[in-house]
Structure formats: C-alpha cells, structure tokens
Amino acid sequence: MKTASPPQGVHVIASDAEAIEAARRLAAAFAPGASDRDRDRRLPWQQLDAFTASGLWGITVPREHGGAAVSAVTLARVIAIVAAADGSLAQIPQNHFYALEVLRSGGSPEQRAFFDGLALSGHRFGNALAEIGARDFQRRTRLLRQGDRLLVQGDKFYCTGAIYAHWIPTLVVDEDDRQQLVFIPREAPGVTVTDDWDGFGQRTTGSGSVAFRQVEVRPEWVVPFQSSFERPTPIGPLAQIMHAAIDLGIGQGAFAATLPFIRDRARPWIDAGVERAADDPLLVAGLGEVSVRLRAAEALVDRAGRAVDEAIADPTEFTVAQASLAVAAARALTTTAGLLAASKLFELTGTSATFAEDNLDRHWRNVRTHTLHDPVRWKYHAIGNHSLNGVNPPRHGAI
Structure with missing residues (x-):
C-alpha cells in the first residue's frame, strides 16, 4: 500500500474568498475523473496531494498560528463545492478539520501551535474513532x-x-x-x-x-x-455541519448531472405532447422541486454556519445549543434534499440514465451511504425536544 508524505510547496490561504476560489478551481479539476475513480475504486492519491497543496486543509488554522481562520460558513461551502465534484474526496478531510477543532477547544497552547503548524505545511490528519460493538x-x-x-x-x-x-x-x-x-x-x-x-x-x-x-x-x-464535552464547546456542531455540507454537495452534483441529460438524451412522456423532454411540464415541475429543496438546504447550512461561528466566538450553553439545533435542522434537510436529487435524477431522465457506462448511480450510492453516518431521526428529535420541552441537545460529536 502506498504511504503518504506531505506534498511540497503547500500554499497558505489567506482569506475566506481565496478559500472559495481555490475550492472551485479544484472541483473543476476533480470532476472529470470522479466517475472512473468511483467505478474502479481507484484511491485518489494525486487529487489528495493537489487538494492538500492548495492550502485548503489549513484554512481553519487560527491567525495567530499563520492560518486564515475561515468561518464555518466558508468551511461548509468549500466542502459542498468539492462534494458536488466528488463526494468521496470531500469526506476525506472532515476528520482532519474535526481534529483541529478538538485541539482548538481542548489542546494546550503548545499542542495547538505544533499541530496547526503541521496542518499548514501539508500534513493530513485521518481518524480512528469508531469501534464495532465496543460500547463496553x-x-x-x-x-x-x-x-x-x-x-x-x-x-x-x-x-x-x-x-x-x-x-x-x-x-x-x-x-x-x-x-x-x-x-x-x-x-x-x-x-x-x-x-x-x-x-x-x-x-x-x-x-x-x-x-x-x-x-x-x-x-x-x-x-x-x-472534558471538551463536559463544558460547552462547538466541536459537535462543527463536525456535523461538515457532514451536512457533504450531503448538500453530493445532491448538487446529482442535480448538475440531471440537467444536461434531460436536455440532450431524455425523451418526453408521450402524453406530454411535446418534442423535447425539457418541455415536458411534469418533468420540469419535478426538476423545480429538487431545485427548491437544494436551495433551502443550502440556506439552512449557511444559517447553521453563522450559528457555529457565534459558538466559536463565544462558547456558552446558549450559543452551543443554538448551533447544535441549527446544524441539526441543516442535516435533516440536506439528507432529504440530497436523496431527492439523486433519486429524481433517474425518475426524470428515464431508463437510459441507468447505463453502467454513465455511472450516474454513484450520486445516489454516495449520498445514501453518507447520510447513514448519523441517524437523521435523532436530529428531528433534538429539535422537537427543544421546541416542546426546552431541552438542549446533548453535547457530543454527533449533534
């Protein structure tokens, strides 16, 4: 198995705007090969090195350690942009940013300076958190x-x-x-x-x-x-908004794949009485439903990002709970919207969209797999329990 070494000449991003632009540039480069990488299960070493060298893996490092300290809004947008191009690539750095937030919330000044410096120089942090059946x-x-x-x-x-x-x-x-x-x-x-x-x-x-x-x-x-969960910290909301951004981006990628297929390859239903699928009124209405759900999900992710930023700036019982609730709402809707977009891709385009050579099912497979990361039903429970009983969400990495 190949082993990783930090890429040379890692760029240091200086602002939120630069981070967004870098994400768009990389997404354009990642998208063309995403289907083949998925089909062949070809690990994206070259793409990851480009991703790291761009400086995007260091964007949450605080300014006192040389980073851009981008907002949670920007971080979520960066992840969604990359996820629209390649959902797997977008998920890989999620735990990297999570680890940096654990450090920011609970690490010593020396630990933060050391590992923040590594992140800026291109070191990638993975994760080994979960254990199967080990609740004892x-x-x-x-x-x-x-x-x-x-x-x-x-x-x-x-x-x-x-x-x-x-x-x-x-x-x-x-x-x-x-x-x-x-x-x-x-x-x-x-x-x-x-x-x-x-x-x-x-x-x-x-x-x-x-x-x-x-x-x-x-x-x-x-x-x-x-100890970082025994007091209010934004670790959980920050972790969860990144998951919401992944689901949003995969849904946006599915929607983007739907449009040219309808314009160029799909056929209208015979009862529509039109020549082009793009003029089929029920098809157009279905497409509009997907667009509305994705836009609403995107708005909730932005709203949640602002709440997370407030919790980072002033982590109190109130701000952290509000961030958790806002992120729970975003995750609920990005789950729904992402799955809808990936499913409607086939419903609106027809049987020819299932051809193996197009590999369009990767969008549904990716969003269905990732949305299982945490049960969305508990997001609804957290929101309902707070609305009805005034109970704040629990503090852990899954809320």
Missing part, C-alpha cells in the same frame, strides 16, 4: 501506562482518511476510563492500516480499519477529549 469501555482501544511509556492497544473501523493520513487522531480510554484523543504518526511501529472498506458508496474515502499493537506515543500527543 473495557473492550475499547486503551491508552496504557507501562512504567514511563504510554502505549495504545486496540482496533478501529470506519477510519475515513487513515490510509491517506500522516497522523491518525485516535480515540482511546485511559486508565481512569476517560476518553482522550491521541495523535499517532501513521508510520509508527505497531500501526496497521487495512484498506477493507467495501461500502457501495463513498468508495474511495479510505474508510477502512486501523489496528494498534503496543504503539508507543508521547504525552504531548494526548489531547483532552471527554
């Missing part, structure tokens, strides 16, 4: 102390981006049964990354498995995690 703390990945040594032992799955990473932020339970996030070098002895992700969507995200066997780590790589 005793079975979870552990941070063990042996004399003066700290060791990590355990197994992880759904490790999006770990294959491509230079560092793998890993969720562990310490000897006091408290959760910590340990930044572990990808090439550290005892680390094994296995490319065994076989989901029908998001095929090139590198969401495989990571095994840790007596991996020695340094104390300065251990960042408080559990």
Whole structure:
C-alpha cells in the first residue's frame, strides 16, 4: 500500500474568498475523473496531494498560528463545492478539520501551535474513532501506562482518511476510563492500516480499519477529549455541519448531472405532447422541486454556519445549543434534499440514465451511504425536544 508524505510547496490561504476560489478551481479539476475513480475504486492519491497543496486543509488554522481562520460558513461551502465534484474526496478531510477543532477547544497552547503548524505545511490528519460493538469501555482501544511509556492497544473501523493520513487522531480510554484523543504518526511501529472498506458508496474515502499493537506515543500527543464535552464547546456542531455540507454537495452534483441529460438524451412522456423532454411540464415541475429543496438546504447550512461561528466566538450553553439545533435542522434537510436529487435524477431522465457506462448511480450510492453516518431521526428529535420541552441537545460529536 502506498504511504503518504506531505506534498511540497503547500500554499497558505489567506482569506475566506481565496478559500472559495481555490475550492472551485479544484472541483473543476476533480470532476472529470470522479466517475472512473468511483467505478474502479481507484484511491485518489494525486487529487489528495493537489487538494492538500492548495492550502485548503489549513484554512481553519487560527491567525495567530499563520492560518486564515475561515468561518464555518466558508468551511461548509468549500466542502459542498468539492462534494458536488466528488463526494468521496470531500469526506476525506472532515476528520482532519474535526481534529483541529478538538485541539482548538481542548489542546494546550503548545499542542495547538505544533499541530496547526503541521496542518499548514501539508500534513493530513485521518481518524480512528469508531469501534464495532465496543460500547463496553473495557473492550475499547486503551491508552496504557507501562512504567514511563504510554502505549495504545486496540482496533478501529470506519477510519475515513487513515490510509491517506500522516497522523491518525485516535480515540482511546485511559486508565481512569476517560476518553482522550491521541495523535499517532501513521508510520509508527505497531500501526496497521487495512484498506477493507467495501461500502457501495463513498468508495474511495479510505474508510477502512486501523489496528494498534503496543504503539508507543508521547504525552504531548494526548489531547483532552471527554472534558471538551463536559463544558460547552462547538466541536459537535462543527463536525456535523461538515457532514451536512457533504450531503448538500453530493445532491448538487446529482442535480448538475440531471440537467444536461434531460436536455440532450431524455425523451418526453408521450402524453406530454411535446418534442423535447425539457418541455415536458411534469418533468420540469419535478426538476423545480429538487431545485427548491437544494436551495433551502443550502440556506439552512449557511444559517447553521453563522450559528457555529457565534459558538466559536463565544462558547456558552446558549450559543452551543443554538448551533447544535441549527446544524441539526441543516442535516435533516440536506439528507432529504440530497436523496431527492439523486433519486429524481433517474425518475426524470428515464431508463437510459441507468447505463453502467454513465455511472450516474454513484450520486445516489454516495449520498445514501453518507447520510447513514448519523441517524437523521435523532436530529428531528433534538429539535422537537427543544421546541416542546426546552431541552438542549446533548453535547457530543454527533449533534
């Protein structure tokens, strides 16, 4: 398996506007090969290096450490722009930005300066957070102390981006049964990354498995995690708005693929009495429904981004709860809108859109797979429980 080394000559983005422009430029370059990469499950090493070298992976680094400290609104827009071109590529840096936010909220000044500097220089952070069936703390990945040594032992799955990473932020339970996030070098002895992700969507995200066997780590790589959710922090809302942006972007990509197919290849229904599919009134109305849902979802993502920015600027019980609620609403609608756009692509274009050579089903496979990341029914519950009972959403990474 190929191993990652940071790209040379990484650009440092200086503003929100520059970040948006860079995302648009990269999306235009990523889009032409997205279908082939998905079909052949060809891991996008070259595209990831270009993505990293553009400076976009460093845009949330604070200004005091040399970054642009872009807004959550801009971060979500960047992710959606890339997702419209390639949904898998857009998901890979989600945990990178998540790790940087955990650092910003709970890391020491020295830790923040060190890892922020790495992010600006092109180092990618993956993740090893999830474990299958390990709700019992005793079975979870552990941070063990042996004399003066700290060791990590355990197994992880759904490790999006770990294959491509230079560092793998890993969720562990310490000897006091408290959760910590340990930044572990990808090439550290005892680390094994296995490319065994076989989901029908998001095929090139590198969401495989990571095994840790007596991996020695340094104390300065251990960042408080559990304590960051025992007080109001924007970690959860920021994580979730990125997921909303991925679903939005995939839906926008599906919609963009629908339009030329209708204009150039689809046939009108016989009862429409028109020559072109683009003049079929029911088809046009269906297309309008998709457009409205996507625009509404985009507006909710922007609204949620502003709420997250307020929580970052002043993390209180109120601002963090408001951000969580705004992001929950955005995730609810981006799920609906993304799935609608990917499904309507076929309903409105007809059987010829199912040809394997076009691979248009990748849009539905990608959005269906990604929308399962967290159950959207609990987003509705969080909003309803707050509206009815005044209960704030729980504080964790899935809200």
